[in-house]
Amino acid sequence: MEKANISLYQLFVLILLFELGSAILVPLASDAKQDAWLAILFGMAGGLFLFWVHYRLFLYYPELVPPQYMQKLLGKIAGTLLAFCYIILFMYSAARVLRDFGEMLLTFAYLETPLFIVNALLMLVIIYAVSKGIEVVARTGELFFLFIYFLAITGFILILFSGLIDVNNLKPILERGILPVVRVFYTQTLYFPFGEIIVFSMIFPYIANKKKAKKVGLFAIGLSGINLAITMAINIGVLGVDLTARSQFPLLSTIQGIQVAEFLERLDVFFMISTVICIFFKVSIYFYAAVASTAVIFKIKEPSRLTYPMGMVILFMSVTIASSYAEHLKEGLEFVTRYVHPFFLILIPTLLLGIAFLKNRKKKSPQ
Amino acid sequence: MSLFSLSKKIKKLKQLKKQAQQNQQPSKAIPSSLLDQINSIKEKTGNSIDVVIRKLQLGDSKGPDTAVVFVEGISDSKAINDFLIESIMNNHPSPNSRPIYDILFEKVVALGDVKEIKDWDNLYLSLMSGESIILVDGEKRALSASTRGGEQRSIEEPGSQVTVRGPRDGFTESIRTNTALIRRRIQNPDLWLENMKIGSVTKTDVSIMYIKGIAKDEIVEEVRNRLKRIEIDSILESGYIEQLIEDQAFTTFPTLYHTERPDMVAGNLLEGRVAIIVNGTPFVLIAPAVFIQFFQSVEDYYGRADIATALRFLRILIFFISIIAPAAYIAVTTFHQEMIPTQLLVAIAAQREAVPFPALVEALIMEVAFEILREAGIRMPRAVGSAISIVGALVIGQAAVQAGIVSPAMVIIVAITAIANFATPAFAVAISARLIRFGFMFAAATFGFYGIILGVIILAVHLCSLRSFGVPYLTPIAPLIPANLGDTIVRLPMWAQKKRPRLFSNKETRVGDNQKPQPPEGRGMVNDTLEKGDQDEQ
């Protein structure tokens, strides 16, 4: 662990940027048709619960990061093994997000550029940032947070003024009952993006004000869920259900529709700018979690030394995990969210909490 | 870490020992014979013509028994004549009284600051700083009287930071004048001044100034330590010090603030900062510096708050324009042609039709040409300056466009960039923007806006990683300190800026409660007091 201090506001900003990260790009929960926003809100509720689980675990071991308390809870060998699995999961997730981003950029703006180059450039910037430590990443987050929100609100106002939103696209609500929405909830939105909140358990020990962290974290997840739901509702309102589901990047299509005063149009570049920033933070946080866990497991004094080799691994992983975008998406939706995420994002943390509860019951209840 | 740091520690220890030995070395004692003393001085100074040695007779001995030594030019000759030489000559002590040395010390020398010196090192130090040395035959010690003075530039309006409203005095090259200018503004015994001499050859006076109780002790201590560890032959300007004590050596951004304005130094001292004043330069360093400070001008505080806020927004915008404008132009014309409205694109395309270079080369030509012009304009004598601007305007503005080498749009971009750069209030930041701009241009030429945004992220990460004397560079924005946001990009009225910067000052509250102006309440349209005035007029 490095010597760092994260303020509550920084935690809030990081959670928000992380959650919005790549989720705002893709047609999230589009299987729920016009009720996608509802499925996202359900997912958010799940995210709130998961955050509570991680926070609770953290309260049992306020000075330790997950790899350390896993070793305490499960024993040296099993704990290390599990922690190692998480490192791979974090790195894989980072690679996935990076790939999402690279594909996005290649699809709409840089058609002739090799994926590797686009990913490599962003990864190098991320390596640079993470090697400076979590504090610097958090501060950078504060800096860009307002900028992103400014862009988002401006975009929202422009969409509104362009008269693009047709509320009728969102009707009828719950056309086929609540079941399809619930299905989307437990097959998709619960894990992506809300289950991913687990990375923040790597950052908890740095938080200065540990008591208020819960409130801030829950608030951040709530806000990000609402933001995502609003974004998706706008997407559907503008594009309709069919176009939203068929778009690789619905938000991009929505923004492309903006036409105000014959001058404010063709704003895709601003979309690109804000996605680069969001993705930067998402990958950075995943990457940081992977680096910090590795440093803890292998007892490496200077985690920043790990950034370069591990960053390269993520970079190569991002290029090689799939041969096409369709395959990449399929992998993410069919394999990862179905078999990997339920296990690692939900089952294990809950189990760990149970074990921690049993182990600590005899001693003292956490404050 | 272990081996490496151990060897480092050993090195440090050795250094410390060496320093200790140097300090302990006893400097040569002063001989008792006046002749020896004078010869010794002559030898040491190489018979320099400006070292004046005036022998005088005070007692009843036949030959001269005292001598006054001073360096002409850096000492106040009037004081030496009136209060030293004349006083010694007119004073005829009765025989068999107390020793001459004591008489001199207590009765004769009519100057405020008189010290006793016992060794050569201190003697030369005093002599070379403008003090007068009084040697007495038969004494192994000497007197030094403070007669510092000589010709100095008078206090003038600072050239580098001009304001419309605000005091007109600026620092001079003399450290004493400078400290006085600050002290006149903060008349408080808590304004502390610490002096040290830095530079093994130049022995330059360097003072640190702070307000005890407001400045944080850790920061003062840090400044003191960093200054103390300097080992260099000379300090000719505060820039020397800056390079030796800054936190991050490899950055284009200044982590110390420098100013010529005493009111600015006073304001910063009151915020808990520490001033480093160097003799021989009007530029005073201020530490710790934060990024936003470079976008503030003293005038912001003297003028109205709303206008100051608007101006600060403008300055931030200006900074971004001066970094990104040419890069954005390159990105738009070579990568993102879809971004601009069709009409504008067609207009730019029409201009670019005739230009034989790619956009990057075109931009580079213009930018470099402009940098050359600017550099020439600054270094040239004033009289030639206007000639340069004519040549620049004609050759670059007119001829290059007509010859079809650059497009008019590019000229507009370069001009906007240049003016934006001039408008940045702090030169130190403006100049770093100049450099960064080229990096952004290359990034834009290879990856369009993707390159630019990556550059912006790197820039942001870099700025966030900077610290100035332990204080994060982007305070109070990142990390966010809401209580201190009143004096950043926005400038709240004085009564609303209640707190001092939290990270580097102690007493946080600076404005009392309820300081918002409370004019007497009016009754409807009529003001009580004014109404009376109206009646009087009738």
Place this chain on the structure above:
Amino acid sequence: MNNKRILFILVFFVSTLLLSGCWSKKELTDLAIVAALGIDKNEQGRYVGTMQIINPGNVTSGMQGGGGSQGPPISIVTGSGDSIVELSRSTSRKLSRRLYYAHTNLIVISEEIAKEESISTILDPLERDAQFRSTAIIVIAQGSKASDIVKVLTAIDKIPSNKVIKTLKITEKIWGENIAVSIQDAIKMIVSPGKELAVSGFRVNGDVDKGITMENTQQTEPASLLFAGSLGIFKNGKLIQWVDGETARGSVFLLDKLNASAIGVEWEGKDEAISYELIRQKTKVSAKMEKGKPRVSIEVQAEGNIGETKVPIDLNNPHLLLKLEKEIEKEIKKEITMAIKIAQKSKSDIFGFGEALHRTNPKEWGKMASKWNDVYFPEVKTDIVVDAFIRRTGLRNNPHQVNQ
């Protein structure tokens, strides 16, 4: 050590920057900015694309000694192929630059293609391509080849595609017989089972061969002129009928796209005696099930002024105005009824009655969706309620009387 790593990263960065050779870079001088794309079909059944390429030097006049505006502001290139992508690439044999579609704001589709095959086959590449804008406007070349619409030069707007688009948008705003439909709108309507596509046609009159010379723009009355045509009604992506005049305006009313128009009203037996200047209107379409049958109610609220009178009338009298309003309501209702009738006859629900039903009665809609256009829509009963208001009468109250 740290410095070494930074150095390494720096070297990596610089080398990627330099070696990259700027893949996606496109200098302005290498681009042919396509303003409009016209798609026809030739005798062999292959697509023929006509691109209107902007000639920047000739558009911006007054540049550098007024050297511009000598030649035509656009130049035309054609290509043919079995698909849109193919025809686009095939033009490279005739062109020194890369076609750049990001500023293509107009797609002209020939009437032949629109009638014979679904236009959705053409829309797919346009929607898929990253350069194309989904906001580009589609028109159907009515009574001519698409290439003719693209080729003809126009006088006031130098770039003809601008003229077409602006004409459509302006006439939609102040006259209301045409609508500007973007690629995205078109696709949405094609996809939806409860709404069919309606696209404006564009016509060219006069001699096209003269229209493509610069002389066309140098005459007060151009030899060949582009103008907005009728409103095309589609079914399953195929053009089935053109509607004109008041019927077209009724359709635009129903689509709630009308902003302003001028409506002639009968007064005391005289046809078109009073002109009503519509300044804003709002049309609400809602559907419900009644006895197992869908019923659609349409509410129109119109506001406007009196623009012209040909008969003596006391416009100071509010009661008379109320009566006048009734007449206006009748007129609007007539137009809307005509539009509905024609749409029902052609079995194409261009007004989105189906979607309205979908919103209110999703369950019943589910059963009807597949046969909506053919079975249910033609039978839909409609209730039309029009509320028209006369707000002002202009600078004068009563019309002047000729002294007899």
